[in-house]
Amino acid sequence: MLHTILKFVTVLTFIFACQLDATNKEVIKFAAIDWCPQLCGQQKDQGYIIELIKKIYPASEYQLQIDFFPWSRAIKVVRNGQYHALLSPAKYEAPDLHYPINPAGNQQMCFFVLAENKWRYTGVQSLAGLSIGIAADTSIEELNQYFLENEAQFQVQPYLERYVAQNANKLLKHRVDTFIFTRNTTVLELSKLNLDDKITIAGCVNAEMVFVAFSSHPDVKREISNYIARYDAEYPSLVNSGWIQSLYDKYNISWDVSSHDK
Template sequence: MLFRLSYLKQMLAALVLASGLCAPAQAEHIRLGADVWYPFNGEPDSPRPGYMIELASAVWKQAGHTVDYQVLPWERAIDEARAGSLDCIVGTTLDEAPDFLFPDQPLGMDESYIFVLKDNDWQYTGIGSLSEIRIGVVGGYSYDDGEFDEYVASQTGAPTVQVMKGNNALDQNLQKLLSRRIDALVESPMVMHARLQQLSPRPEVRVAGRIGSVTPLYIACSPSNPMAATYVRQLNDGIVRMRMSGELANLLDLYNLRDWQMSQPLFSE
């Protein structure tokens, strides 16, 4: 009997140790930041805060973490994450934060369009044609076109390029376009379409050209955070899992979107 009791105690101790080794990592409070860029990320308190926010929240909740998403100007979001005040930024490209940690799997695809008022017959035919207009851009954005980004940098402060900063830079650029203080603005077609759908009456704008190419979008985590590699690994594995289970398709349906891996145009003009 003593032998059996001793053996049971040893087995119990081994089970306790094993359960400890298999326990999930310590729960973390992950702080996300970005400017409003719906449908990728929207208002934090909205029932639909953006599909990237809902995707990340679902993945990290399963890993035992909680998510705090806040809206702030894009350049400030990058700076605060780099300094460690935020853990990750939402809706970034590799060029915008090359020192950050990225998952292997993108969380979307996007491209940059030039929009003008419908009664404006100007058409983008290359960098040279930009000298004919005043164009609005967002501070800190990379438009995945080295020549265009160089033009923006060289003209910043001049009337030809007007850089808007703030939590809702698109709305401010759109207002300037409607009041004819600028002639064109550069924006994601999906973001622009979603915003126009929310306005009444709907502004009459048209596409006057495209810049760069289709670009992957990510949630990227701060290089100063020791948990960053864990976060991006969990995010990467979670996207794969949600795609296989159908959860990703169901989530995108809520935003009238389809999986970016499917071969289709991102946007129909």
């Protein structure tokens, strides 16, 4: 009987110690989108950006809360201070947030068309007369100004995990001529949908870096300053050790991290 009681007390002590340890850790709240292979919701591989932030903010010191939203909603909850950081915009997509010096990765927006379509993107002039699918609040780099001046050409919809599937369906039904989205994610999703032989890349805009972007809300100013300092202190050593390049290689991301312009 005494042995049973002691065993029970030991278990309770362990549980209490774990709870106490958890409460002592600083909680960082990240708003994210399901954007594999960068950010993968419920899949086995977390996505390279989630692996990166877990390396920079280790479980021994921090408790990371990562919640998934539609893209426009994710921007909003970080902007208003409900969440500390956004995973992971190009600067044009949320210019009012605070950015570390170092990026989290890169993205390249590409046009996708039906395989039999011979049209190719060769610059702004090649877009004349096209109906183009696009996700709300996303940056299309050098074409951002064109979008603002020619919004009638674009079919805008919220970015949800169904975005690629929905726009692929629009292509198949000839409801759009092309849609534009990030290369890595779209290629992966088209393969899952068994559409990689029916839909192809028709050209891309310039690649742009994406970041872990932090809230500029005054209520979280002190914490954000510390989180950015931590990010920029840890990132260079991960580059120099080869850890980040190995991470990109794991996810088949073809980007030489050492070449990015700080």
